[in-house]
Amino acid sequence: MDTDCIGQTLMDVQETKSISLRSGILAKTPEIFSRYFPGQKAVIVADENTYIAAGRQVQDLFSAAGMPVCEPLIYPGKPLLYASFDNVLRLAESLRHIDAIPVAVGSGTINDLTKLASHRLERRYMVVATAASMDGYTASGASISKDGFKQTFSCPAPVAVVADLDVMIRAPKPMTASGYADLLAKNVAGADWIIADALGIEPINTRTWDIVQGHLRESTEHPDLLSSNDPQAFFRLVRGLMLSGLSLQHYQASRPASGAEHLISHLWEMAETTHGEFSHGLKVGLGTIASAALYDRVLARDFTRLNVDRMVNAYLSRSEVEAVIRKAFSNPDVVDSAIQQSMAKYPEPDEMRIRLIRLKEQWPQIKTRLQTQLIHAPEMRDMLAAAGCVTHPSQMGKTTTDLLKAYRQARLIRNRYTILDMAEEAGCLEDCLNELFSPGGFWAS
Numbered sequence: 001m002d003t004d005c006i007g008q009t010l011m012d013v014q015e016t017k018s019i020s021l022r023s024g025i026l027a028k029t030p031e032i033f034s035r036y037f038p039g040q041k042a043v044i045v046a047d048e049n050t051y052i053a054a055g056r057q058v059q060d061l062f063s064a065a066g067m068p069v070c071e072p073l074i075y076p077g078k079p080l081l082y083a084s085f086d087n088v089l090r091l092a093e094s095l096r097h098i099d100a101i102p103v104a105v106g107s108g109t110i111n112d113l114t115k116l117a118s119h120r121l122e123r124r125y126m127v128v129a130t131a132a133s134m135d136g137y138t139a140s141g142a143s144i145s146k147d148g149f150k151q152t153f154s155c156p157a158p159v160a161v162v163a164d165l166d167v168m169i170r171a172p173k174p175m176t177a178s179g180y181a182d183l184l185a186k187n188v189a190g191a192d193w194i195i196a197d198a199l200g201i202e203p204i205n206t207r208t209w210d211i212v213q214g215h216l217r218e219s220t221e222h223p224d225l226l227s228s229n230d231p232q233a234f235f236r237l238v239r240g241l242m243l244s245g246l247s248l249q250h251y252q253a254s255r256p257a258s259g260a261e262h263l264i265s266h267l268w269e270m271a272e273t274t275h276g277e278f279s280h281g282l283k284v285g286l287g288t289i290a291s292a293a294l295y296d297r298v299l300a301r302d303f304t305r306l307n308v309d310r311m312v313n314a315y316l317s318r319s320e321v322e323a324v325i326r327k328a329f330s331n332p333d334v335v336d337s338a339i340q341q342s343m344a345k346y347p348e349p350d351e352m353r354i355r356l357i358r359l360k361e362q363w364p365q366i367k368t369r370l371q372t373q374l375i376h377a378p379e380m381r382d383m384l385a386a387a388g389c390v391t392h393p394s395q396m397g398k399t400t401t402d403l404l405k406a407y408r409q410a411r412l413i414r415n416r417y418t419i420l421d422m423a424e425e426a427g428c429l430e431d432c433l434n435e436l437f438s439p440g441g442f443w444a445s
């Protein structure tokens, strides 16, 4: 099982020094800890589930090695721990009184809480991964809910990651499905970066691109094998997730791994105040199909005949965008944030004209790049279904009307240029949505 690409990437990032990815590596946790935190005391942060999965064993390994380790901090297993800012403050308060290096044993929530709490105490930390459920282990920044919406707080990634495949493969199946969706999402996220690059909004960093996209096809091509716990398929999934997180660390922003599909997921996460029944990855998976379906409609169009003047004149003014946001959201914090984010990416008429002329003149080349990158929506849906993911809004208690609303609102909440913006600016978003949701359309059945 080839981890050379991880080793090479580690030389290009600043925060994470070591990723140990293989079966049985859990036993080496104390050794890895003492390499990066020599002579320091450890404190394990886990919940009841992850403590059983690996935490207790790590605690025992430290003791058996004669290394100083505190009483573990263990959260209840039920209800599921929520990645809220209040919980970050609480954890930081507990850790403040303990002179030790946090060892997060868990997945998304435990890692994000420990990452930000450690940073607030100006401590580094390490993580022992217990599920292949998302790409955040190796990412800079913590995804935490504050004031009614998910925000990415800037903080460094862990110094060391221990990813024991034997531990991770035993995690509940929906967690693996979630990780698969979070990884496959990089297909459409990459397409969004291609557009932003082509239209002069955010150039592609080729090294970052290679980190996240280089092995993506290979890592996602056999979703069916994940349900049978195929070791090679599982290894590739975990490696893909680690590389995806590292791409964020390399780029120091989430662009490489997050496009319209994540905006749709974030929009739904805003409505949550506890750990949702459906994980981040499963929502991202549905957003990924949604994005791929929109791409299929956009790619059916011919922008070489775009009427640029008409589009520039028809585009909403700043105050009209603000009015749309005030109508779309009720939480005043969300409204303020969405206005700020939308204004930051608002194209002035001259800028928009340049953008649309590029789209018009370079459409054949842009289209070819996108066709090379993208997986069509029906295939995307089949791949996600094979991995056990959610593929229709009804499977997570939502209607197609909720999804339609998400297509319209997602672009308002973040300063990130995606296919949703391009379609809106080129004047075809509503037509595309019409095609997707009317009888015979992708979402109609």
Ligand SMILES: [Zn+2]
Pocket: 134, 135, 182, 262, 280, 284
């Ligand atoms: Zn994600």
